[in-house]
Amino acid sequence: MTTLALRRTPLRRLGDLARADVLAAVxxxxxxxxxxxxxxAPWIAPYPDDGGAATHPxxxxxxxxxxxxxxxxxxxxxxxxxxxxxxxxxxxxxAAVLVVAAVAGVALGVVAGYAGGWARDVIMRITDxxxxxxxxxxxxxxxxxLQPSVTTVVVAIAVTWWPWYARLTASVAxxxxxxxxxxxxxxxxxxxxxxxxxxxxxxxLTPVLVQLSLDGGGVILTAAALSYLGLGAHEPTAEWxxxxxxxxxxxxxDWWVVTxxxxxxxxxxxxxxxxxxxxxxxxxxxxxxx
Numbered sequence: 001m002t003t004l005a006l007r008r009t010p011l012r013r014l015g016d017l018a019r020a021d022v023l024a025a026v027x028x029x030x031x032x033x034x035x036x037x038x039x040x041a042p043w044i045a046p047y048p049d050d051g052g053a054a055t056h057p058x059x060x061x062x063x064x065x066x067x068x069x070x071x072x073x074x075x076x077x078x079x080x081x082x083x084x085x086x087x088x089x090x091x092x093x094x095a096a097v098l099v100v101a102a103v104a105g106v107a108l109g110v111v112a113g114y115a116g117g118w119a120r121d122v123i124m125r126i127t128d129x130x131x132x133x134x135x136x137x138x139x140x141x142x143x144x145x146l147q148p149s150v151t152t153v154v155v156a157i158a159v160t161w162w163p164w165y166a167r168l169t170a171s172v173a174x175x176x177x178x179x180x181x182x183x184x185x186x187x188x189x190x191x192x193x194x195x196x197x198x199x200x201x202x203x204x205l206t207p208v209l210v211q212l213s214l215d216g217g218g219v220i221l222t223a224a225a226l227s228y229l230g231l232g233a234h235e236p237t238a239e240w241x242x243x244x245x246x247x248x249x250x251x252x253x254d255w256w257v258v259t260x261x262x263x264x265x266x267x268x269x270x271x272x273x274x275x276x277x278x279x280x281x282x283x284x285x286x287x288x289x290x
Contacts, residue, residue: 024278030271038087050077051085053236061254071256073247079256083264085238090268093153093223094216100158101215105165106201106208112166113173114192114200124170127163135160139222143231150239153223153232161215168211172204214276217269224265240265 042048046069050056056076064071070079112123130138142156176182177200185195224241226232233239240261247257 021278021282023274024282027271027273027275027278030267031275034087034268034271035091037084038091041081041084041088045078045081045084047078047081050081051238061250061257063254064256070260071254073243073257074250079243079260082238082243083240083260086240086243086261087264087268089150089233089237089239090220090223090241090265093150093157094219096154097157097161097219097223098212098215100154101161102165102208102212104158105162106169106204108162109166109169110173110196110201110204113170113175113204114177114196116174116177120170120174123166127166130160130163131167133160136222136225139226140229140231143226148231148234150233150237153226156226156231157219157222161219164215165208165211168207169204172207173200176200176203210276210280213272213279216272216276220265220269220272 037044041051045051047054054077056072059068059072059076060074062068062072062076068078068080070083073079073082108123108127112120138160139156142159143152146152146155182195182199185199190198220240223232224239224244227239227241228245230245233242235242243261244258244265247254247261250257251259
């Protein structure tokens, strides 16, 4: 029985890997469609002007139908058009936060992991200070101090997100720094900055890429939460969290105003998570069958 189980283990691992690849492909396809919809919003939105400050009081709160597939909001703007333009804002926030957090965190993490000693101690202790606070709570505190805007959301979330990349990269870079080819490069007199850029950094990026795909959904949700609380995007900017906040009181009567932007947040976060889980399973050497 034990021998049969051991023989089937590689097959089970192969099946898990195939399912992970399928999930990653599904998440990637959904994300590509969402990104394309956001980029092409000015051309594919039924009512492009409704993505901004346009109002149509005579068409307020129309239910979903032929002229307005997702209905209209309190001032007569087409909800579908608002969702499409909101995708531009939400994806921009996610991309900006992940780029800023990853660049800062990876740079500090690589230095800490490769250099070790006092440099690692200083960087890791600063990282621990940021990690001691709940990320959402710290983001809320920063957003309250700053003036509500899209830029405020990016700064508030990025400041709380970079420590995760610093800690992750530091552990990987420390492992890479002990490998033989790194020792060989040192013996040949290669400068430390060149070793970091040419060898340590490229070999430390795989877990970072997986973490980026996993964090996309979290950033979308956090940005939506800040806008929902009035600390992020504000009128007339189309943003999913702000649209949910504006339509929450109408849920029992005019459900479409809040439902469709809420579904957009859900689907986007789900796509990021599925893609991240699939990439993690696909790139994890311990899950690959021999």
